[in-house]
Structure formats: structure tokens, C-alpha cells
Amino acid sequence: MTERLLSARDLGVAFGNRVVLRELSFEVYSGDCLAIIGPNGAGKTVLLKALQHLIPHEGEIEWSQTARVGYVPQSVAADRQLPLRVKELLAAKARYLHLADQEMEQVSSELNLSPEFLNAGMGTLSGGQFQKALIAFALLGRPNVLLFDEPTASLDELSEERIYELVHELQSQKGITVILVSHDLSVVYRYASRVLCLSKGKPCIGAPKEILTPERLEEVYGAPPKFYSHIQEH
Amino acid sequence: MDASHSYAVLLAAFFAIAAGLVGSVALMKRMVLASDVISHLALPGLGIAYLLKSNPLVGGGATLFLGTLVVWQLQKKTGLAADASIGVVFAASLGIGALVTPGEDLLEALFGNFQKLSLVGFLLGTAAVILVVLFVVQMKNQLILDLFSPELAAATGVKVARLDLGFLLVFSLTVLVGLRFMGALLSSALIIIPAATARQLTGRMTQFVAVACAASLISVAVGFVVSTLILKTSTIGPTIVIVSVLLFVLSLLKKK
Numbered sequence: 001m002t003e004r005l006l007s008a009r010d011l012g013v014a015f016g017n018r019v020v021l022r023e024l025s026f027e028v029y030s031g032d033c034l035a036i037i038g039p040n041g042a043g044k045t046v047l048l049k050a051l052q053h054l055i056p057h058e059g060e061i062e063w064s065q066t067a068r069v070g071y072v073p074q075s076v077a078a079d080r081q082l083p084l085r086v087k088e089l090l091a092a093k094a095r096y097l098h099l100a101d102q103e104m105e106q107v108s109s110e111l112n113l114s115p116e117f118l119n120a121g122m123g124t125l126s127g128g129q130f131q132k133a134l135i136a137f138a139l140l141g142r143p144n145v146l147l148f149d150e151p152t153a154s155l156d157e158l159s160e161e162r163i164y165e166l167v168h169e170l171q172s173q174k175g176i177t178v179i180l181v182s183h184d185l186s187v188v189y190r191y192a193s194r195v196l197c198l199s200k201g202k203p204c205i206g207a208p209k210e211i212l213t214p215e216r217l218e219e220v221y222g223a224p225p226k227f228y229s230h231i232q233e234h
Numbered sequence: 235m236d237a238s239h240s241y242a243v244l245l246a247a248f249f250a251i252a253a254g255l256v257g258s259v260a261l262m263k264r265m266v267l268a269s270d271v272i273s274h275l276a277l278p279g280l281g282i283a284y285l286l287k288s289n290p291l292v293g294g295g296a297t298l299f300l301g302t303l304v305v306w307q308l309q310k311k312t313g314l315a316a317d318a319s320i321g322v323v324f325a326a327s328l329g330i331g332a333l334v335t336p337g338e339d340l341l342e343a344l345f346g347n348f349q350k351l352s353l354v355g356f357l358l359g360t361a362a363v364i365l366v367v368l369f370v371v372q373m374k375n376q377l378i379l380d381l382f383s384p385e386l387a388a389a390t391g392v393k394v395a396r397l398d399l400g401f402l403l404v405f406s407l408t409v410l411v412g413l414r415f416m417g418a419l420l421s422s423a424l425i426i427i428p429a430a431t432a433r434q435l436t437g438r439m440t441q442f443v444a445v446a447c448a449a450s451l452i453s454v455a456v457g458f459v460v461s462t463l464i465l466k467t468s469t470i471g472p473t474i475v476i477v478s479v480l481l482f483v484l485s486l487l488k489k490k
Contacts, residue, residue: 052389071389078382082262083439092378093390121437122382137386 002029005067005145005177006051010059013046020046024059026196026205030144033171033178035188035208038198039221044181045074047198048147051179070143072134074150074181080123086133087118093140107139111166128159135166145177146170152184160184164191185212241356242348243458246415246470248363250424250454252408254447255370257429260405261446262381266426268305271324272402273409273422275301277331277343280418284339294418295410301327302406306399331418346417346471348462362407369404373397378439415454416471424450427478434485453478 006028013021020043028034036044050057052071063069087104094104108118113136117129125133131151138146148167152160168191170176182188188195188208195211197204199220204211260269276294283293305320335343351359370377376397379387384394405425412421428449432442457474461467 049385054385054388069389071386073383073385073389076383076386079262079264081433082381083433083437083442084378084382085438088378088439089382092375096375096379096390096392 002031003064003066004028005030005032005064006179007062008051008059009062011047011050011061012058013043013050013055014058021050021057021198024198024203028145028177028179030177031171031175031193033180033191033193034196035192035194036179036181036196036198037183037185037188037211037220042198042200044198045149048149048179048181051147067145068141068143069145069147070138070141071147072131072138072149072151074153076130076134078122082121082123084122085119086113086122086125086136089122089133090118090136090140093137097141099141103140103142107136110139111136126159127155128162131155131159131163132166135163139170143176145179148178148180148182150181150183152182167191185217188212236350238350238352241353242351242415245351245356245359245363245411246348246454246458247451248360249408249412249415250450251447252363252366253412253425254428254432254450255443256366256401256405256408257425257427257450258432258443258446259370259377259381259401260425261429261433263401268320269405269425270422271320271327272298272302272305272406273425274324274327274331274418275305275406276409276413276421277327277418278334280343280413281331281333281335281339284336284343285334290343291410291413294413297327298406298410299403302402303399306402310395310398341469342417344417344419345469346413346415346420348415348458348468348470351414359411362411366404366408366411369400373400377401416474420471420475423475424453424478427475427482428453431478431482431485434482435488449478449481453481 004027008027009025011021011024012019024047036047038044046055048071049055051061052069053061090104090107111132113132120129122130122133135151146167151167152163155163164187167178167180171178171191180188180192189212192208194205195208197211197216197220204216260266276298279293279295279297280290281293283290286293301323304323308320308323331343332340376387376392379390379392380394380397388394408425409421412424415421416424429446431449432445435445436442453474456477458470460477461470461473465473
């Protein structure tokens with residue numbers, strides 16, 4: 001039986017007079033891959049932050065007691081000059097959470113992180129490597145829910161493909177529940193089990209086939225999204 | 235050299251180590267400007283204490299910690315506007331400090347003076363340095379996470395605002411220990427310059443912190459010797475700063 005991991009009820013977020021999210025309710029079950037889509041400014045990133053209580057919000061967010069959440073942000077405004085190696089960043093989290101020594105090794109081997117990669121400075125990593133380091137960071141602590149905020153926003157197509165394959169692998173092989181913000185509707189169509197569509201109108205949630213229809217996408221994005229023809233090819 | 239002089243020399247060395255530690259973190263947090271302002275917050279308190287003929291460190295410490303809380307609140311509440319707000323706090327402190335500090339004491343308040351130190355003063359100063367070291371060592375992991383990304387640190391469970399306040403207080407405590415040697419204008423220099431020197435010399439975090447402490451210690455030792463033995467002056471702050479700047483210039487010669 002699938003367990004309910006997250007329940008959000010009447011969720012609202014406003015910055016001053018600007019309402020970003022209003023009366024949003026949805027649930028996430030274990031094994032789900034929930035994709036959050038919507039135009040720029042619809043509140044996708046804000047929603048992920050609110051779910052982690054990183055920003056003030058209204059309404060209720062209830063995580064199951066068994067939920068262990070990992071987070072991969074869209075970008076990290078880290079100082080590229082920061083004298084910090086990948087393994088030092090991972091070790092800091094592991095020590096802060098009092099994780100067993102083997103856990104860092106396990107995560108490194110699961111993601112095939114080489115000793116050279118672990119010894120590299122965070123500022124010297126390419127976009128794809130940096131994102132992989134963030135995923136390794138998120139996987140420490142054995143999360144059963146991973147929140148991805150456009151994990152491939154600044155990557156080339158090949159790196160993008162690799163990252164999404166990794167996300168899919170984590171979901172299908174390790175049973176990790178995924179909540180994924182993505183602009184790439186073909187990826188959403190391919191990997192998501194449910195889609196939450198945020199827009200200025202009423203938000204909607206359902207299976208990809210129900211949500212990713214030409215009519216609805218045109219209504220949400222204001223124009224036929226260029227990815228739609230790509231989706232139809234699958 | 236009698237015991238009270240030895241206490242002063244020893245505490246100056248301890249201060250150098252604390253300054254290296256705190257300076258490394260401040261540099262990585264990119265809060266050097268805010269840090270510099272903090273040291274000036276002591277000036278109004280120093281001035282009032284001189285006026286009332288009471289202990290300058292008590293007065294300086296009081297406005298230092300009060301001002302630190304103000305800076306923390308400004309950083310927390312005003313976001314990007316913090317820089318401008320901190321600039322205002324800086325100007326206000328300097329203005330009020332210069333106004334209330336009696337003319338003859340102003341130089342000492344600004345640049346410090348190397349005097350004898352009582353055992354109690356030495357023990358209090360040493361306790362403050364131990365607190366600073368303990369904070370950095372104990373909070374090392376949270377600090378690393380916060381340095382990399384305050385957002386990820388918060389998502390991992392780190393109370394970022396509390397950590398920032400803790401660091402600002404520890405920074406103020408370090409400034410307070412150095413106040414008597416370096417004065418309100420220069421004590422933050424020893425926190426910032428050796429860290430900048432170390433950053434030129436190494437790209438590894440542990441080495442960076444160690445080199446910053448060493449550069450700070452060398453600056454104090456050489457500055458002290460040059461001031462007292464060659465220049466025959468008790469105002470050692472400017473010499474220490476010049477030595478630390480020379481070390482920084484030397485560090486620029488090294489290619490990373």
C-alpha cells in the first residue's frame with residue numbers, strides 16, 4: 001500500500017502584496033514522481049521552499065513521520081573562490097547530521113563519484129558536475145523524498161539527459177519519491193506519474209495525459225508551448 | 235619584562251590566533267565590510283567610558299555588542315539594503331565616538347595602546363579567546379554549510395539566523411579582546427588582512443585557516459618587536475597593521 005508522505009492544505013505564500021500561491025492543496029504518495037510545471041513566476045520554486053518551511057507560508061504542510069527529505073536547488077549562489085572541496089562539503093553535512101562514516105562512501109559509490117571528483121574544489125566543477133555534487137549532498141541522510149528544482153536549468157543537453165536518467169534511476173530503483181520542478185515538458189511526460197500545474201488561474205493536478213493537453217497548456221502558458229510537438233512523438 | 239607585561243604579550247598572541255580564525259570565516263562569508271564596521275561600533279562606548287573615567291573596555295564592549303545586534307537585525311530584516319544601513323551605522327558610530335571622546339584619548343581609542351595587563355584582565359581575555367575558538371571548532375560543520383549556501387544549510391536543519399548572530403557576537407568578542415592593543419579603527423584590520431593573505435596562498439580550507447592564524451601571529455610578533463624595541467612606542471596597532479599589509483603584498487607574489 002502506498003503511504004501518504006506529504007499533505008499540503010490551503011497553502012498560500014505572499015511577498016508583501018504579491019500573492020504567489022493561493023489555497024493550494026495536494027498530496028504526495030510514496031513512489032510518486034510529481035512534476036510541478038507552470039510559467040515563470042507561477043510559484044514553482046516558492047512552493048518547493050515552502051514545503052521545506054524555508055519561507056513563511058499560510059495553510060498546513062504535513063510530512064509523514066517517515067519522510068526524510070533531500071533538496072536539490074535550481075542554483076547555488078556559492079562563491080566560486082570558496083576553498084571547499086566536494087568531500088569537505090559532503091563531510092560537513094554527514095558530521096552535522098551524525099551520519100555513519102560509511103554513508104558518504106555509499107553515496108559516492110552509488111553515484112560513481114571518483115576520488116578526483118571528491119577532491120576537486122567546488123568552484124572548479126562544471127555545471128553537470130556541480131549538479132551531481134548537489135545530488136550527492138541531497139542523498140546524504142538516506143532521503144526517501146527528493147525535491148528537485150529544475151536540476152538541469154543551466155546544463156547542456158547531454159548533461160541534462162544524464163541528470164534526468166539519474167533522477168529516474170533514483171525513483172525507479174531505489175523507490176525514492178520525487179517532486180520535480182521542470183520547464184522541460186518532454187521530461188515531465190516521460191518520467192512524471194502526476195503533474196501539478198501552477199498558473200495564474202486555478203492550479204490543477206493529475207496524470208500527465210490529463211494535464212499535458214494542448215488546450216490546457218495553451219491556457220496555462222498563453223501560447224502553444226514549443227515542446228508540445230516533442231511530447232506527441234513519445 | 236614583568237608578569238603584567240608578559241600577560242599583555244601572551245594575550246596579544248592569543249588575540250592573533252582568534253583574529254585569524256574569525257577572519258577566515260568572515261572572508262569566506264564575504265562579510266568583510268560588515269565586520270570592519272563592527273569594530274568601529276566600540277568607539278562611542280570607548281568615548282563615553284573615557285568621559286566618565288570608567289573602564290574603556292566595558293564601555294566599548296557595551297556599544298560593540300549592542301551595535302552587533304543592530305547590524306544583525308539590519309542584515310536579517312532589510313536584505314540587500316543591509317550594506318547601506320551598515321554604512322549608516324558605521325558613520326554614526328564614528329561621528330558619535332569622535333564627538334564624545336575627549337581629544338587626548340581619541341588617538342588611544344582609535345589606534346590602541348600597549349599597556350600592562352592585570353591577571354584578571356588576562357584571564358578574562360583568555361576566556362574570551364577560548365570561547366571564540368570553541369565556537370568556530372564546534373560550529374565548523376554548520377559554518378561550512380552556511381558558507382556554501384545558507385538556503386541548503388537551512389534545508390539541512392541549520393538555524394542560519396542564529397548561527398549568523400553567534401558568529402557576529404564571536405567576531406565582536408574578538409574585536410573586544412584586540413581593542414586595547416589595536417584600537418577601534420585597527421582591530422578589525424588584523425582580522426581581515428591575514429585572512430586575505432592566506433587566501434592568496436592556499437585553496438584548501440584547513441590550510442587557509444591555519445595560514446591566516448600564522449600570518450596574524452607573525453604580524454603581532456613582528457609589529458610588537460618593531461614598535462617596542464625599535465620605534466620605542468606603546469602604540470603597536472599601526473605597526474602590526476603595516477606588517478600584516480606587507481605579508482599580504484608578499485602573498486601577491488605567489489601564483490596559486
